[in-house]
Amino acid sequence: MSGDVVVPAHNGVRRGRPPQTPEQADEVRARIELATAAVFTEHGSRGLSVARIIERAGISRPTFYRYFGNAEQPLHSLLTLSNEGLVGGIRDALARSFEPVQLGIAIIDAYLEWARGHGPMLRPVFAELHDPASPVSGYREEAFDDIRALVRAKFTELGRPLPSPLDLDTALQTCEYVVYxxxxxxxxxxxxxxxxxxxxxxxxxxxxxVTLGNRADVERALTVPGIFDERV
Incomplete structure (x- = not known):
């Protein structure tokens, strides 16, 4: 009888690398995403490459492609988490706020907490916010759309007139610019x-x-220590 003889592994189980546990797979995926964040921080989205990511992560190319199809996919995962962090933080802050001045302060603190969690990666994020060729730009617009909806819903809940689109965008872009x-x-x-x-x-x-509040809000804020203190 000709041909190769196939010898089954013991108990019918194929020999080779044992399958990864879900925890091990999550660890490798997280390592790839951390490496992607580091490469993005240094080179921006245009400098992302599989070669740079796997070198930083200390993994092989086949391992990378087991989890992601290209260099942009892990960046999309990072940007999705970033958006969820910002929008979720503002959503939680609004849920805890029942007074307009408190509402404004809560939004600011949520924004700053989001920025604090990004570390050096915040620089390329802001650098590419207005670059139509960067995936950052699209994610930024998605986040702004969600935040606009949350703020309008909260104003409705409080029985207040909705802010104009220009006022709302001015407030959001002011926060963005100051953090930048x-x-x-x-x-x-x-x-x-x-x-x-x-x-x-x-x-x-x-x-x-001043942008989203009314006269009563500003007068109330004048009584809050530290906000409108006179400067020497």
Whole structure:
């Protein structure tokens, strides 16, 4: 009888690498995403490549392709988590707020908490916000759409007139710009100066209250220590 003889493995189980557990698969996926974040931080989305990611992650190319089809897919996972963090943080803050001044402050603190969790990766995120060729731009618009809807729903719940689209976008873009300024001023690889973050928080609170609030809101804010204190 000619041909190769196939010898089955013991008990009919094929020899070779044992299958990964779900926990092991999650660990490898997380390692790839962390490496992608590092490459994105250094090179931006245009500098992403499978070669750079696997070198940073310390894995083989076949291992990478077991989890992702190209270099952009893990970046999309990161941006999805980023959006969920920002929108979810603002959603939770709005749910805890029942007074307009408190509402504005809660939105700011949620935004700052989101920014704090990004570390150095915040720089390329902000650098590509308005680049139509970058996936960051699309995710930013999705997040803004969700935040707009949340704010309008909260205004309706409080029985207040809805903010105009221009006022709402101005408030959101002011927050975006101030956080960008603070992150850009920090030394590469380091956290922003706490004093700068404190001042940025107050700038954002004042801007949002004046843009989205009414006269009664501003008068109420004048009684809150630290927001509109006179400067020496």
């Amino acid at each position: 300024r603070v992150s850009a001023a920090a030394h590469p690889g380091s956290e922003p100066d706490p004093a700068d973050v404190t001042e940025a928080r107050l700038t954002m609170i004042r801007s949002v209250l």
